[in-house]
Amino acid sequence: MKKTLKTLVIIILLILISCGKNSDKTKSNNQEKTIEKNVVKQEKNPSKEVTYDITTKKEDIGKTVTVEKGETYYVLEKENISIPYDFEIGKYEVTNKEFVTFLNKYKVLEDGTFNGKPIFDITSKHCQIGYNGKEFFIKPWKDNKGRDIDLSDYPVMLVHWYGAITYCNWLSEKNGLDKVYDETNWTDIKDDEIIKKNGYRLPTKNEWAYAMQGGIKSNGAKFAGNDNPSEVAWYEDTSMADGNSSLSTREKDGITRGTMPVGLLKPNSLGIYDMIGNVWEWTNTDFNEGEILLGGCWSNGKLNRFFWLYEVIGYTGFNFGFRIIKTK
Numbered sequence: 001m002k003k004t005l006k007t008l009v010i011i012i013l014l015i016l017i018s019c020g021k022n023s024d025k026t027k028s029n030n031q032e033k034t035i036e037k038n039v040v041k042q043e044k045n046p047s048k049e050v051t052y053d054i055t056t057k058k059e060d061i062g063k064t065v066t067v068e069k070g071e072t073y074y075v076l077e078k079e080n081i082s083i084p085y086d087f088e089i090g091k092y093e094v095t096n097k098e099f100v101t102f103l104n105k106y107k108v109l110e111d112g113t114f115n116g117k118p119i120f121d122i123t124s125k126h127c128q129i130g131y132n133g134k135e136f137f138i139k140p141w142k143d144n145k146g147r148d149i150d151l152s153d154y155p156v157m158l159v160h161w162y163g164a165i166t167y168c169n170w171l172s173e174k175n176g177l178d179k180v181y182d183e184t185n186w187t188d189i190k191d192d193e194i195i196k197k198n199g200y201r202l203p204t205k206n207e208w209a210y211a212m213q214g215g216i217k218s219n220g221a222k223f224a225g226n227d228n229p230s231e232v233a234w235y236e237d238t239s240m241a242d243g244n245s246s247l248s249t250r251e252k253d254g255i256t257r258g259t260m261p262v263g264l265l266k267p268n269s270l271g272i273y274d275m276i277g278n279v280w281e282w283t284n285t286d287f288n289e290g291e292i293l294l295g296g297c298w299s300n301g302k303l304n305r306f307f308w309l310y311e312v313i314g315y316t317g318f319n320f321g322f323r324i325i326k327t328k
Helices: 002-036 096-105 161-174 205-213
Strands: 064-067 070-074 079-083 087-090 129-131 136-138 250-252 255-257 280-287 290-294 308-312 325-327
Touching: 064 205, 070 205, 079 205, 087 205, 096 129, 096 136, 096 161, 205 280, 205 290, 280 308
Parallel strands: none
Antiparallel strands: 064 087, 070 079, 087 325, 129 136, 250 255, 280 290, 290 308
16 A cells, blocks of 8 residues: 555656646747747836747838928927928938948948048947958947847947938939039038929938827837837936836946847837937037937937937037938
8 A cells, every 4th residue: 555655756756847837838938939029028127037039020111201391299308390392211220230331332442431531430339330452341240149240230330410411412313313412512502492392311300209299100219119118228227217228239237238139129109210219320410510419319218308419510420410302
């Protein structure tokens, strides 16, 4: 009888161990499937593990979204903005892949200059683009876990205002449109004149704000269609009680930070991504002998404020990028 009981206990223990192993295996398979689905999971506590896709190739990178004319209420400045014409704006910020293609096709010099003007800062240690003696290329990179990642779909950064407008001219030429900017005397074009041009260019401050808010399709939310910035923007809260840029690829003070691939978070009501956070975006609107940048960036503190700055045209920052626009 005792032998029978012992045998029964052993069998039960073996069954329980087997079930535990199967449960762990199922749990592991479910975790792998979650990663394979390329889902970005946002957590309120930034210290928790967050799954994000770093290899997605989006077929619509480079495409634009049509923004219909009309009036909208710009929540951050508490004012109405009226745009009397339709325009097209980049669905995403310009990526490293797009910018490298431009650099190699438009005969930008290996030091990152064109016609005597700086296009981007290739000398910065943060620069994700290099030159191998023959052509520009995207540098190999690793994420915070030491994994090799492809920076092709990351927003280009360290771009000068000259670099942004020269890219726009190249894109216009490529698509059979008139170049908007003069590359010989590099004169600034006022907002009321530039909207009459038919080529690619940078948005005016009002065009950018109108598009960010959602135009006539605005839902009244503060941050690109959402009142929770973590759902639409890569940014850093200085208190680290919120924010999500600590999950990306740049390290400072022992905390991993940086830009993220375009289009991983939610778009606004017009289907435009990353208008808040990730990289600052150059505009065509001048201020104090500089040009305004909008949208904040990954290294911003709380975004619950008026997020814009201006920079002298001949300078750049490691978190300066841009997106394109065209009057329709």
